Structure formats: structure tokens, C-alpha cells
Amino acid sequence: xxxxxxxxxxxxxxxxxxIIGCAQKVHRFLGNGFQEVIxxxxxxxxxxxxxxxxxxxxEMDIFYEDILIGHRRVDFLVDGDVMVELKALTxxxxxxxxxxxxxxxxxxxxxxxLINFGAKSLEVKRFIK
Numbered sequence: 001x002x003x004x005x006x007x008x009x010x011x012x013x014x015x016x017x018x019i020i021g022c023a024q025k026v027h028r029f030l031g032n033g034f035q036e037v038i039x040x041x042x043x044x045x046x047x048x049x050x051x052x053x054x055x056x057x058x059e060m061d062i063f064y065e066d067i068l069i070g071h072r073r074v075d076f077l078v079d080g081d082v083m084v085e086l087k088a089l090t091x092x093x094x095x096x097x098x099x100x101x102x103x104x105x106x107x108x109x110x111x112x113x114l115i116n117f118g119a120k121s122l123e124v125k126r127f128i129k
Contacts, residue, residue, distance in 0.1 A: 011111055011128060015052065015079045020124050022046035023115050027122040036088040039117040040075055043086065047076065054078040060107045074107060081109045088118035092125065100127050 010016065026042040040056070047054050058077040062070045076084035085100055092114070100114040104127055116123035 010126070012079065012082055015082055016111065016113060016126060018050050018052055019047070019078055019082070019084060019113060020115075022050055022052075023117070023124065024122055027117055030117070032088075032118050032120055034088060034117070036086050036117070039088060040086055043076070043084075047078070052078055053080070062106045072103070072106070074103065077107075077109075081111065083107055083109045083112040085112065085114050087114065087116040089116055090118055092116055092119075092123055097125065097127075100125065104129050 022043060023046075025046055026039060030039065030042060044054075044056050055077045057073045057075065059071050059073050060077070061068055062072055074083050075086045078084055083100075083103055085103065087096060089096070096114060096116075100112050104110075104112045110129045112127040114125040114127065
């Protein structure tokens with residue numbers, strides 16, 4: 001099934017389109033108003049049903065000038081290099097975008113999705129390195 005969220009010009013567009021489709025299904029079912037962890041658990045179920053390869057709460061190394069300085073868990077790492085961060089906010093703020101961009105750099109992945117379940121309509125932002 002090809003999602004209407006794909007664009008051949010984007011890296012891993014089919015993968016990100018499927019992730020977005022899974023998130024939409026979760027949002028349609030649950031609506032807004034729950035804590036982030038509830039959406040994370042539901043999205044894990046949908047990603048599993050989709051057949052995508054993923055890890056939930058994957059611990060990632062953070063480097064500064066090639067020196068390991070810490071670790072951070074990403075909500076989902078899909079298909080080896082697609083970072084998915086979930087939020088449950090009334091709306092995105094600039095700090096959320098900065099965080100997603102920083103995570104892409106720190107995790108050394110090529111693409112990231114920032115998904116907000118807290119708004120009345122699902123919000124998705126795609127970040128490409």
C-alpha cells in the first residue's frame with residue numbers, strides 16, 4: 001500500500017509515509033488528550049502490524065567532537081536510520097523543532113519525524129539531513 005504521505009524526492013519516503021499512516025490511525029482512534037507514553041505504546045502496535053523494522057526507546061550515543069558524552073533514548077528508530085520523536089502538546093513550539101534537528105545530528109541519522117498527538121489534528125514535521 002502506497003501512502004499519500006510519500007514523495008519520491010525524499011529519502012525513505014515510503015518508510016516515512018507508512019509511519020505517518022500508522023500515527024494517523026492511532027490519532028483517529030485515541031484522539032488527543034493522553035500522555036505521550038500512551039501514544040507511544042499504541043504506535044508500537046501499529047508499527048508492528050505494518051511490518052516495519054523498528055526499535056522503541058532505542059538508547060543512542062551522543063558525541064561531542066567524536067568523544068562520547070552521554071546517551072539519549074529516541075522514541076523509535078525505524079528501518080535503521082529514521083528517528084521518530086513523539087509529543088503530546090497542544091501545538092509544536094520552536095524548541096521542539098530545534099530538538100529534532102539536534103537529535104538528527106547527534107544520532108547521525110538521515111531523517112527524523114516529529115509527531116504531535118496532542119493537537120486536535122495530528123501534526124507531523126519531517127526533518128532531512
